[in-house]
Amino acid sequence: SDVVVVGADGGCCSIIDFENGVAKVLHCPAFGKVGCRRDTPGQYVASDPRGRAAMIASVEKRKLVYVLNRDAAGEVTLASPLEAHRPRTVVFDLVGVDNGYDNPIFASLEVQYLDHEDAVLSEKKRISDLKIKEENGQVGSNDSGKTDATLGRYGDGFTKQLAYYELDLGLNHVSRRWATTTHRTACCLAAIPGGADGPSGVLVGGEDYIEYVHEGMTPPPLPPGFEGAKKIPRRLISAIPRRELHPSSKGILITTITVLRQKKGKFFALAQSELGDVYKITLQVSKEDKSVVTKMTVCLLDTLPIGIGLNISKLALLFVPAEFGDHCLYQFDAIDIEGSAVTCTSEQTIAAYLKGESRASSSEDDEEDLFYASPENAAEFAPTFRPTILRNLHKVFTLDSLAPVTSILVGELAGNEVSPQLYALCGRGPTSSFRILRHGLSITELAVSELPGIPGAVFNVRDEKSGKNGKFYDRYIVVSFADATLVLSVGETVEEMGKESGFLTTEPTLACSALGNGDKGGGICQVYPGGVRHIQRGSVSQWHVPGIKRLSA
Numbered sequence: 001s002d003v004v005v006v007g008a009d010g011g012c013c014s015i016i017d018f019e020n021g022v023a024k025v026l027h028c029p030a031f032g033k034v035g036c037r038r039d040t041p042g043q044y045v046a047s048d049p050r051g052r053a054a055m056i057a058s059v060e061k062r063k064l065v066y067v068l069n070r071d072a073a074g075e076v077t078l079a080s081p082l083e084a085h086r087p088r089t090v091v092f093d094l095v096g097v098d099n100g101y102d103n104p105i106f107a108s109l110e111v112q113y114l115d116h117e118d119a120v121l122s123e124k125k126r127i128s129d130l131k132i133k134e135e136n137g138q139v140g141s142n143d144s145g146k147t148d149a150t151l152g153r154y155g156d157g158f159t160k161q162l163a164y165y166e167l168d169l170g171l172n173h174v175s176r177r178w179a180t181t182t183h184r185t186a187c188c189l190a191a192i193p194g195g196a197d198g199p200s201g202v203l204v205g206g207e208d209y210i211e212y213v214h215e216g217m218t219p220p221p222l223p224p225g226f227e228g229a230k231k232i233p234r235r236l237i238s239a240i241p242r243r244e245l246h247p248s249s250k251g252i253l254i255t256t257i258t259v260l261r262q263k264k265g266k267f268f269a270l271a272q273s274e275l276g277d278v279y280k281i282t283l284q285v286s287k288e289d290k291s292v293v294t295k296m297t298v299c300l301l302d303t304l305p306i307g308i309g310l311n312i313s314k315l316a317l318l319f320v321p322a323e324f325g326d327h328c329l330y331q332f333d334a335i336d337i338e339g340s341a342v343t344c345t346s347e348q349t350i351a352a353y354l355k356g357e358s359r360a361s362s363s364e365d366d367e368e369d370l371f372y373a374s375p376e377n378a379a380e381f382a383p384t385f386r387p388t389i390l391r392n393l394h395k396v397f398t399l400d401s402l403a404p405v406t407s408i409l410v411g412e413l414a415g416n417e418v419s420p421q422l423y424a425l426c427g428r429g430p431t432s433s434f435r436i437l438r439h440g441l442s443i444t445e446l447a448v449s450e451l452p453g454i455p456g457a458v459f460n461v462r463d464e465k466s467g468k469n470g471k472f473y474d475r476y477i478v479v480s481f482a483d484a485t486l487v488l489s490v491g492e493t494v495e496e497m498g499k500e501s502g503f504l505t506t507e508p509t510l511a512c513s514a515l516g517n518g519d520k521g522g523g524i525c526q527v528y529p530g531g532v533r534h535i536q537r538g539s540v541s542q543w544h545v546p547g548i549k550r551l552s553a
Helices: 116-136 147-151 346-355 364-372 375-381
Strands: 004-007 013-019 022-027 044-047 053-057 063-070 076-078 089-097 105-112 160-168 173-181 188-191 202-205 209-213 236-239 254-263 266-273 277-285 293-303 317-320 327-332 343-345 393-399 405-411 421-426 433-437 457-462 474-480 485-490 494-497 511-514 524-528 531-536 539-544
Touching (some): 004 044, 004 053, 053 089, 063 160, 105 188, 188 254, 202 254, 202 266, 209 293, 236 346, 293 346, 343 346, 457 511
Antiparallel strands (some): 004 013, 063 076, 089 105, 105 160, 160 173, 188 202, 266 277, 405 421, 457 474, 485 494, 511 524, 524 531
């Protein structure tokens, strides 16, 4: 059975197991001080896809790895944490890399900043070099300011990297195995299935682009028509389709990515932008080597409310926990949309880079980084679209949410109610709403039956036989009038019953209830002014009031 690892700002993480819908805390190790601190792990939690280990990281510096095992009784055991700290390092996202049954690997999107003294010395050196160039007349257009600061290069200390941390199960040690430079705006990660299920690796979402990164990957193949190009691309990257009216000078940030395994060797990913547009991402692997990715395709799926995550179930349901407004559950109507949707591929993106003008003052790596750092370049070749109604999804359920409440007023403004109402302004932008809250519990109307008069009392009577899971359910609804009793049978529909129910319908009912537990056959008791009636297993026995006396309640 699976367990859940939960991180918190309380200085501890919890391993929770669910049995029959009840949560049970198996382990809750403490490792930090209580409080929301940037160096207390708990902000990011990632697990090995094979369930062998879990990494919990803080916003800055600290990372801990817990090795999970099971004892002879099948209980989950937790080993002492292994440290993978790195000073002056800010973490943006964390995932577990699927590499089969090799040593567990965790991918971290992080930035290591300079110490204050080193930053001051670096700035002084940059200014000194610039003055020397000015004196010698060697100042160019790229030297007048911090042109490369947007990329985090040339000693500014803010280069964003994707790093692999490997847990050696034999040596019981964690090391920083590999790292590579990524797009400066990268902010989210998603692990690609590995082993026999896929090529492994990580999808990196940033501004205007989605990139595939993996250790040891070869440069992507050149697109058709560029076989003799002088520039050699080193990134397998694809732009995302853009909205028609979106400014070309402003990028579109990918905020969340998720991956769904359909079956062995087949999977796809979904990514959502800060505007709510959802994209489907597919990877094409080489026919000779299934571990080599040769092409990436990004196509528009639909436009949904902005969410903090995308959760896909095996029943083809997509749950979007909204950042603002109601949470929604969608069902897929179509998923193989590559031929009909607005699509951009890695071949088109690399071809646009190869067509761009070369800069003599920049190396190939710097030139490629500069090209992908400009939103104008993405706007030139990325396909455009107009947001429309849902085409490939349809909403099946909505979970109400008031978050965020921007304003609230309490008062009895209806004029005819006892309790005051709560008037709230909720949501943001297109999900904004005005809601009225009233005291009480909401009800669901299942059936409506017309009554011949004004009832004096209503009783619900449970069934003699137990239902599912040993629970008892109501079988009858008994409605008492001034001179008669109405018996309604509860099932898939509500139907009126006569004498076959065993109840006396020509007298008002003062009290009615089932006796004992249904499994013991206690029967049903009906009290009316003339006596008491006991109904058990289809037979009826009565006790009449002696003389002219009457019962009352």
